[in-house]
Amino acid sequence: MQSNLRKKLIQLFTEADGEFISGQKISEELGCSRTAVWKHIEELRKSGYELEAVRKLGYKMKKKPDKITENEIRLGLKTEKMGQTIYFQDVVSSTQKIAHELANNGAPEGTIVVADKQTEGRGRMSRAWHSPEGNGIWMSLILRPEIPVQKTPQLTLLTAVAIVQAIEEQTGIAAEIKWPNDILINGKKTVGILTELQAEADQVHSVIVGTGINVNQLADDFPNELKETATSLRLASGEKIDRAALIQTILLTFEKRYRDYITHGFRPIKLLWESYALTLYRELTARTLSGTFRGKALGIDDEGVLLLETSDGIKKIYSADIEISPS
Amino acid sequence: MQSNLRKKLIQLFTEADGEFISGQKISEELGCSRTAVWKHIEELRKSGYELEAVRKLGYKMKKKPDKITENEIRLGLKTEKMGQTIYFQDVVSSTQKIAHELANNGAPEGTIVVADKQTEGRGRMSRAWHSPEGNGIWMSLILRPEIPVQKTPQLTLLTAVAIVQAIEEQTGIAAEIKWPNDILINGKKTVGILTELQAEADQVHSVIVGTGINVNQLADDFPNELKETATSLRLASGEKIDRAALIQTILLTFEKRYRDYITHGFRPIKLLWESYALTLYRELTARTLSGTFRGKALGIDDEGVLLLETSDGIKKIYSADIEISPS
Incomplete structure (x- = not known):
């Protein structure tokens, strides 16, 4: 479908705001045959538009496709x-x-x-x-x-x-x-x-x-x-x-x-x-490459490293999977 | 040159240990004509071997090429x-x-x-x-x-x-x-x-x-x-x-x-x-992306960052061009 025809068709449906538009009207607005209208509708459907067709009433747009462009x-x-x-x-x-x-x-x-x-x-x-x-x-x-x-x-x-x-x-x-x-x-x-x-x-x-x-x-x-x-x-x-x-x-x-x-x-x-931070002052288990450590999260240092207060003193955690102990 | 002929020729020169080998002898050992020997010698020269040729004495190897293999x-x-x-x-x-x-x-x-x-x-x-x-x-x-x-x-x-x-x-x-x-x-x-x-x-x-x-x-x-x-x-x-x-x-x-x-x-x-370290306890000028700092190098911290004692306190130097002041 030519992109200007496509745009015009989408605009028609948008302006109709969920109401039916007759095939005749679409055909006039787009300047093409009723058969061509039907083909354009099919193509819009393929791109994710939900379009309802009812005999004598015409077409209405139920949903635009959910796409980011x-x-x-x-x-x-x-x-x-x-x-x-x-x-x-x-x-x-x-x-x-x-x-x-x-x-x-x-x-x-x-x-x-x-x-x-x-x-x-x-x-x-x-x-x-x-x-x-x-x-x-x-x-x-x-x-x-x-x-x-x-x-x-x-x-x-x-x-x-x-x-x-x-x-x-x-x-x-x-x-x-x-x-x-x-x-x-x-x-x-x-x-x-x-x-x-x-x-x-x-x-x-x-x-x-x-x-x-x-x-x-x-x-x-x-x-x-x-x-x-x-x-x-x-x-x-x-x-x-x-x-x-x-x-x-x-x-x-x-x-x-x-x-x-x-x-x-x-x-x-x-x-x-x-x-x-969810993890601040909570009891954590930190699974790191060099072992698993338990303690209280004191916060992060000036470089973004997690400081964990363990029974052996404060441990710097550079990388870990964190599990928060039930409070 | 076939690589086995090349190897054999290099081996001959290596065994001769800097002495001359006659063209005749090389020709016999390699099983090829005197003209072919001359061609092989030329190819070795191109690969960086220094070979001396003296009429009636033959060839001797003065230097092997300095190549890593x-x-x-x-x-x-x-x-x-x-x-x-x-x-x-x-x-x-x-x-x-x-x-x-x-x-x-x-x-x-x-x-x-x-x-x-x-x-x-x-x-x-x-x-x-x-x-x-x-x-x-x-x-x-x-x-x-x-x-x-x-x-x-x-x-x-x-x-x-x-x-x-x-x-x-x-x-x-x-x-x-x-x-x-x-x-x-x-x-x-x-x-x-x-x-x-x-x-x-x-x-x-x-x-x-x-x-x-x-x-x-x-x-x-x-x-x-x-x-x-x-x-x-x-x-x-x-x-x-x-x-x-x-x-x-x-x-x-x-x-x-x-x-x-x-x-x-x-x-x-x-x-x-x-x-x-050359830079330890010396007065340095450190040119960094965020400015130039002068001070005494105190060493490196546990992460490898340079610690510079400046008039404004200790400055962490992550990346710099260093110039050592004349002592």
Whole structure:
């Protein structure tokens, strides 16, 4: 279908606001035969539009497809840098993988890779991340901060703060951060963050911040093994969320926090992070590569490392799976 | 030339131990005509052999070419892991670049990439590193340590310690380390180390340790802009150094220090490093991305960060160009 005919047809249905439009009227407005109208309707159906046809009444639009498009992300985006270069594809293997390639080829800071579906979505430690189409935000952001490699884990914490703030602004939901990279609502995982980098020992070349957000899944959309532990913003708020608008809010919030960070260092981020932290002053079990440690979370240090008060003294936790003991 | 004929010819010259062999004898031993012998001699000359021809006496070998070969590195290598997989090429763009590709394709820990010449040798901060053929060791080593990303700069310091020890063992020269990645002899740069990594915020995927060592350059071999600031092991010791043997010593020493590090952490490495450090307790100027700082070097902290006592208190230096003030 020619794209101007398609646009006009969608516009007609949008203006009709859920009422029927006769085939005759569509045929006149589009300047094509009734048979051609029928073909165009079929094509719209294939792109995800739910259109009802009733003899003598004509057609009405019951539902628009739930898709993010590059245009929806771009229009009204109020950032200076973040998201100003967009690579959007319906289906990708992994947005992280594409972002790494773009970064190697010189993509500017703020470039984002967004997909409607990932076939090989990944979380920390190469774990799989369920990334079905239509319901989530699967996004990778390229950064080029002038920071030493020791400080890059701070960017995971900064991203968590920005996303919690964006979720609150957009939906009113108060989410919580579980160190280092999960955002939970009512104790269930809603967002995962994966920060990867390419660096020299004392100079970062690029940081790729990947974000997976469960937005519009209903309970049945989660695979069985995740039903108990995962939730979505829709399940938590009871409302369907506009994903493109949420991406815009996240990019704007991220840009503000990132500017704070580059200008003032980690201190302002650390205070915000601690205010959203689920894990603070709780008894934890931390499973690390070098052993399992139990103790009370004292907070994070100036580099973003978790400080755990164990019976053997304060232990620095760089990387771990955290389990919060029942209080 | 068939490789068995070539081998036989080299063997004849080696057995003759610098004496002349008649063309007739060579012709008989190789089972080929005098004209063919002359052609084989020409080919050997092209590969870097210095062969003298004197009428009636025949040919004698004055000098073998100074080449490293994969076999010379492999034979007698006493390590368990380091250098057990070798990628050797006469000329490469950059051993780091090749090592990154190998690491991405799953090359095991200890894999080395060695070249006789680099056309695009790199140092820290993407600076060029002069890597002419025949005189240096241009080598990249792939590591897969289970350490958090914050600790990777320690591997630069560990490598510096291992190379200083290997140089001392092989040549008797006492070299010194200038934080973070240079090894100097009599105040002149002899070795540079470039540590690069691919990582998640809390898990390292691979570390590529690149080493450039000026081994057998004479003063005239350095380009003008380096003549004042660079030296070679040969200039410092007055003797030509066996590069393949030095690579073996470096790999063995590195393997020992790396094992210490993985088992006991950075503490034993830190003590060794400080004992070889040129910069300790000296007045320094440190040029960093965020400004220039002056002060006294107090040492390195447990993560390998330089501690500088400035008039404003102790400043942590993550990345800098260091200039030592005249004492």
